[in-house]
Amino acid sequence: MAKFQYTYQKIVDLKSSEKTQAEWLLSSAVSKLNAEEMTLENLLKERSDWLEKLQEASEKVVSLSSIRVVQLYLEFIESSIAQKRSDVRLAKQEVESSRSHLTDRMMDEKVWLKAKDHARDRFRFVALAKEQNELDEMATVRFVAPAR
Template sequence: MKKFQFHLQKVIDIKEKNRELVEWSYTKILNDLQKEEKKLADLFSDKQQIEKQLSDEQKKGITIIKLQQVYDYLAFLRSQINQQKEMIKKQEHQLQEKKDELKEAKIEEKIWHHYKDKRLQEYLLESKRDEQKQIDELATYRSYY
């Protein structure tokens, strides 16, 4: 009996490779997003720490020059926080796009695997018919002689 060979196996291989590449890309974007979120958390932590120090120093007494430096630094931190939020928003958008692309790649791969399974079932059914036909012919041949 002839072995089953799916004539579009290369298509399935390409679809699997595409899904793997999209998964890798998705994972990279997710890791980058997590790094950016950590940076944002660090910036918020720095800002809170500076604000606490400012509050403590104001109670003790602080020079105007030092006060201006702290306010300038806080303004810088706020600016960095806003930039970081924008960066995170962009990466979240990229992540969503990649997630949609991954979903589509998985669907395509599943469709092709389903098609292959259907062809395999047809092949098995045809093989079973051929086998039965041979058995019937053999039985007819033996009963004839």
């Protein structure tokens, strides 16, 4: 029986490669999102720690300049938190975009794999029909040969 070779195998391979690349992009985007969220958590914790220090300083006798330094640093942390929240939002959008891209690539690959399966099924059907015709012809020749 002849071996099946799909005419469009290179396209199937390309679609599979595109899906793999999309998976890598999604993985990268998720890693970036996790890093951004972790940095945001650290900034929020740092803000909390400095607010606690400011509260403690207000209960003690501390110079006004040291309180002002803490307030300025807290303002800096607040602006960093705002920027980091923006970065997290952008990272989430990138994850969603990558997820959507991966879904599209998976659909493309699935379509081409299904087409390949249909082509293989047609090939098998034709090959089996051809083989059956050959067997029928051999049986007919054997049956007719002794009758002569």
